[in-house]
Amino acid sequence: MSVNCAVFMAAGIGSRLKGHHDSKPKGFLSIGGRPLIERSIEILLSNGVEKILIGTGYESAFYEALETKYPQIGCVKNSIYRESGSFYTLYNMRDRIDGDFLLLESDLLYEERAVTLIRSDERRDIILASGWTNSGDEFYIEVDEDGNLVNMSKDERELGSVYGELVGISKVSYSTFQELCSWAKENAETARTRDYEYVFSCIAKRIPIAIKKIEDLVWVEIDDQSHLQRALHIVYPRIMEKKHG
Secondary structure, three states, rough: OOOOOEEEEEOOOHHOOOOOOOOHHHOOOOOEEEEHHHHHHHHHOOOOEEEEEEEEOOOOHHHEEEEEEEEOOOEEOOOOOOOOOOOHHHHHOOOOOOOOOOEEEEEEEEOHHHHHHHHHHHOOOOEEEOOOOOOOOOEEEOOOOOOOOEEOOOOHHHHHOEEEHHHHHEEHHHHHHHHHHHHHHHHHHHHHHOOOOHHHHHHOOOOEEEEEOOOOOOEEEEOOOOHHHHHHHHHHHHHHHHHOO
């Protein structure tokens, strides 16, 4: 069954981009005349997604304004976003998530096939990976012999081997989300401060989470000025070339 719900992680301050997005959240960086978040929303809607939740924090009013433009959207604010990690933003939406969903970071620029291919995959728990981007600040993934998640880290030395780079788009079954919530209850203090990558790696020890690698995927996560320049001058032109070529 195709997933028809998507959840965005959009609570972060984006301090490394200070001065480049007028105090707006990173999801409102404009690439090709459109905010990143709206580009993602329109990709999701065109691929059959009917419900979109946005976990907000910093300058949440910008995201809340989208609820008027897109009736499919609902926002859930993480009131402790300044001192919590990204996992808590996801956990904070537990009363609004009631089925399988796509999980996306709000500061991504990517090809539409990232969503199309992960959504159409029959496996219910998938983390999307790519080949090497050499963009800086990469998050690396280690897999087992069956292609399932073992660990994720920004430090290659913490992994036995590197299979690919984390893109920031995943598919999560409701049963796995419930396991994530159970982990949070068992590890209450840790759950407040950890990012979601850490928690996924923890539960991967008892639940198989597949890694789907698209070797030549064109994408970038925009965390700092160098990523923004890469998005504007390399990634966006390549996406447009592939789309119209």
